[in-house]
Amino acid sequence: MSAFAPSSAGRRPGLQPARNFVLLETRALGKTFAIGGREIVALAEVDLALARGSFTVIIGRSGCGKSTLLRVVAGLTEPTSGAIRYAHEKRPTIGSVFQEPRLMPWLNVEANIAFGLIGKLPKSEIDDRVTEVLDLVGLKAFRDAQPDQLSGGMASRVGLARALAMKPDILLFDEPFAALDAFTRRNLQQELSAIWRTRQPTILFVTHDVEEAVVLGDVILHMSEGRVVDRIPVPLAHPREPTDSDVVSIRSRVLQRLAAPAAFHHGNVVPLQPPLSIAVPKEKIS
Numbered sequence: 001m002s003a004f005a006p007s008s009a010g011r012r013p014g015l016q017p018a019r020n021f022v023l024l025e026t027r028a029l030g031k032t033f034a035i036g037g038r039e040i041v042a043l044a045e046v047d048l049a050l051a052r053g054s055f056t057v058i059i060g061r062s063g064c065g066k067s068t069l070l071r072v073v074a075g076l077t078e079p080t081s082g083a084i085r086y087a088h089e090k091r092p093t094i095g096s097v098f099q100e101p102r103l104m105p106w107l108n109v110e111a112n113i114a115f116g117l118i119g120k121l122p123k124s125e126i127d128d129r130v131t132e133v134l135d136l137v138g139l140k141a142f143r144d145a146q147p148d149q150l151s152g153g154m155a156s157r158v159g160l161a162r163a164l165a166m167k168p169d170i171l172l173f174d175e176p177f178a179a180l181d182a183f184t185r186r187n188l189q190q191e192l193s194a195i196w197r198t199r200q201p202t203i204l205f206v207t208h209d210v211e212e213a214v215v216l217g218d219v220i221l222h223m224s225e226g227r228v229v230d231r232i233p234v235p236l237a238h239p240r241e242p243t244d245s246d247v248v249s250i251r252s253r254v255l256q257r258l259a260a261p262a263a264f265h266h267g268n269v270v271p272l273q274p275p276l277s278i279a280v281p282k283e284k285i286s
């Protein structure tokens with residue numbers, strides 16, 4: 001599809017203002033499934049705009065369509081209605097990270113990470129990429145380890161490294177840290193935040209955890225019944241700590257908005273007012 005201008009100010013909550021170049025945009029995206037003769041509407045009408053280098057977090061109740069949206073954006077499932085548009089002729093490359101790292105048990109860490117690159121790059125370049133991403137996720141010493149020799153957190157890091165090694169235009173995360181203990185989860189959040197700050201990938205991240213959403217995201221989209229019903233900017237500088245007073249205060253306001261999203265439906269989006277002391281990073285979506 002041909003290049004398109006960044007969308008104008010959020011017509012519906014999933015769209016964002018036109019300050020950054022939009023890499024991928026969905027318009028009225030719909031997906032229905034049939035189960036036993038019954039029609040299930042997983043996505044009703046999703047508008048979403050991913051600006052290059054943005055970190056968008058999706059939260060919402062179980063069954064509201066988050067994973068389906070990721071699958072449609074990843075090209076793993078065809079939408080039933082609506083459209084996905086890209087900034088370039090070519091579909092952006094997309095990497096996915098799931099709750100279970102889905103490593104191949106018969107391959108060691110290096111081979112798991114290199115797998116998707118074999119045949120696409122010369123061996124020396126693959127080796128360099130593996131070294132680079134293992135360094136990023138702090139697992140250089142485990143290059144030769146087998147998956148069953150890793151802890152859950154280490155396996156998650158390998159899953160993240162594998163996605164990073166592909167250097168995709170967009171990284172999709174489906175509750176990647178949900179199964180981990182609080183300490184490992186916090187470490188991985190910090191590592192992901194650092195990787196995002198240094199490499200600026202475009203990220204779409206699904207979580208049930210509001211604190212995680214506020215610590216990581218530039219913008220939080222609330223999904224309900226297959227729609228984006230609220231768009232909440234998080235205009236805080238990175239890195240963020242869960243205990244930062246600004247994070248705590250935005251988290252509690254997000255929780256309030258989750259409880260009463262109707263007031264913010266359909267473009268009637270009221271940005272959270274950050275305290276005056278908060279530095280709003282330049283180049284970020286407001």
Ligand SMILES: Nc1ncnc2c1ncn2[C@@H]1O[C@H](COP(=O)(O)OP(=O)(O)OP(=O)(O)O)[C@@H](O)[C@H]1O
Nearest residue numbers: 033034035040042061062063064065066067068069
């Ligand atoms: N392959 C499928 N076949 C039939 N129905 C499906 C399929 N995938 C998803 N659904 C239905 O679509 C709806 C949305 O599911 P989805 O997995 O996207 O929700 P979710 O928000 O990711 O939930 P959770 O937070 O529990 O992971 C649900 O009603 C689910 O039953």
